[in-house]
Amino acid sequence: MKHLKTAIDNANLSYSALARDIGVSRSTFWGWLNGIHDIPATKLFKLSEILSLPMEYLLNGNSRGSTLELTIRKMEKLELQKHEAISAIENVLKQLKS
Numbered sequence: 780m781k782h783l784k785t786a787i788d789n790a791n792l793s794y795s796a797l798a799r800d801i802g803v804s805r806s807t808f809w810g811w812l813n814g815i816h817d818i819p820a821t822k823l824f825k826l827s828e829i830l831s832l833p834m835e836y837l838l839n840g841n842s843r844g845s846t847l848e849l850t851i852r853k854m855e856k857l858e859l860q861k862h863e864a865i866s867a868i869e870n871v872l873k874q875l876k877s
Contacts, residue, residue, distance in 0.1 A: 782840040784812055786830045801825045828852070 787797060798808035801822050810816040818826070827834045831852075 783826070783837045786832050786837060790830055792829075797826070797829065800829060 787794065794808055794812070795805055798805050801808075803822065807816070811818045811822075823834050823837065827837055830837070
């Protein structure tokens with residue numbers, strides 16, 4: 780889990796805060812970092828979202844083949860931004876009508 784540790788350090792995040800953010804105890808998180816326990820896929824996905832890195836990279840440092848994953852994440856973010864923009868425009872229109 781060397782790559783996960785490096786990613787966390789590079790993001791200037793504390794292990795305790797990250798464990799809390801993904802909903803696990805510090806001891807569970809420590810077990811993942813030290814290779815004692817495998818990281819469940821759902822938690823790995825959450826870590827990759829927080830760190831903005833592909834899951835494959837966090838597991839083994841390989842970012843090859845992760846282009847699809849990154850593209851999907853970017854599209855999801857754009858879709859969310861689009862919905863937020865539409866909502867903001869609708870609110871402005873409502874205010875103008877009042």
